[in-house]
Amino acid sequence: MTQLITLHNIRKEFGEKVALAELSINLHEGEILGFLGPSGAGKTTTIKIITGQLHQTSGEAEVLGKDSRKIDESIYRQIGIVTDNSGVYDEFSVYDNLALFASILQVDKSTIDGLLARVGLSAEKKQAAGKLSKGQKQRLVLVRAILHNPRILFLDEPTSGLDPSTAKDIHDLLLELKSEGTSIFLTTHNMEEATRLCDRVALLNEGRVVEEGAPLDICLRYNTEKKYELLLSDKSTLVLSHNKHDLQALSDLLNSDQVETLHSLEPSLESVFLKVTGRGLQ
Amino acid sequence: MNISISRVITIAQFKFKELTKNKTFLIALAVIPGMTLVMRWLYTSMGEEFGEEMPPEIFGMVLAMGVLYVLTMLSISMPATLLSKDKEKHTLRALMTSSVSGGEYFLGSILPLLLIGIILNGVVLVISGLDMNMVNIPVFFLLTTLGIVTGNVLGMTIGIFAKDQMAAGNMATPFLLILMLIPMFSMLLESLAQISQYIYTGIVVDMIFNYSAGVAFILTPFKLGVMLVEIAAAIALFLFVYKRNGFEQD
Ligand SMILES: Nc1ncnc2c1ncn2[C@@H]1O[C@H](COP(=O)(O)OP(=O)(O)O)[C@@H](O)[C@H]1O
């Protein structure tokens, strides 16, 4: 499996403040890796270090085989970046904004129309970018980041502040991009987003990776005490444990058709995070 | 640093369009020739009032005013404004993380302004009312163009320190005042004339006053030296500031 990004013991200090303690993580080709952590955990700082916009205090970071401290502009022809404050030229149209970056990245301008259609911005093509809604602007920025069909796409909280339906459109697009071979490094503090999109997640807290793996694996790792939640016919709820006594009760309830719904109570990423760090994600 | 000519041209074209959507720029574009015409008309009609022709020195002043505006308001303020706007709106980051190098951005930003500045200086020369036969055209364009470039580089340097357009305007103002007023009033105050001969805008104005007085302007090694030293100093200062952290201030 090709590793596109390798971080080894990355430390970043801002004066006295330690933003990243000793961060080690890899991005494999073709996967979506999620960086999940609350505000201030160091997600944006990590993206900036990998993409050469900031230099680490110590540790090694490699992106596409190059030391991130030594990368030059040419690396940006192979990666796309969407940050939380990616700017657009408000006074230029959606199309003109993209045409500028298409020229810079030596991409045929004819690809613009197709991408706009794909994110549902065809009708806004001639509209000034400053007049777009937040969700539309985010989609414009996303199109700009994928114009040149990058090998790695960096997304810093791509759906933060967007309504659920726009967020879902973006999720679908990201899954499509992945199926076309783009590797994605995304940060989020939304655990549903991470669960839905990511092949692997790293739980980040105060500049350290506290857990790492496939979302399901992580959840199962903490499923030490299996429990089931039942909604009974009389609308009461009941939690049963995985022991002989409770399982017999469960079997009786099922046989007598008193169970309306039945759920296993494995932990979510959110509860794992809470358990590991003692704090929530929001 | 890599510089691709095609990317420089792309950015220059875009920056040109950006200028045509910028109010401050459009105002400067209208005011510079506009003021030159108004002043010319004012002095011409004043002359008619007294029934005599105005001396060419008067139109030399009109030309000097116009050129000073080009060298300062346009050549210093606009690059500072464009750069700080790109920072304020986070579009600089977007460019830089889309494979634009610092050199490409720098050249792409100042090329349109350089071109517009040269054209405007030509326009001001033609409409100032000064007899063009009194002016050595190649020397006029040589010195005014050196002046534009110095201003552009200075403007980009100011832009590095300014985090937004408001700050860029404020930071540029003292430079505009010094570079404009000292040469302008050098003909009234001997002490200012002493200072003015060391300032690139002062040398440009001195050249114009000489032409309008019918005195041959000799581009002495000293004068050319001042122009070249100041352009080199501006570039050195820019590179020094740029080397620290690119176009960002910290
Ligand atoms: N330029 C900076 N100067 C000082 N502290 C910073 C700077 N950038 C980030 N930090 C600090 O580093 C920590 C991590 O920040 P960040 O990476 O932005 O977190 P996240 O993106 O996960 O919300 C925060 O405590 C933040 O205050």
Ligand SMILES: [Mg+2]
């Ligand atoms: Mg962040």
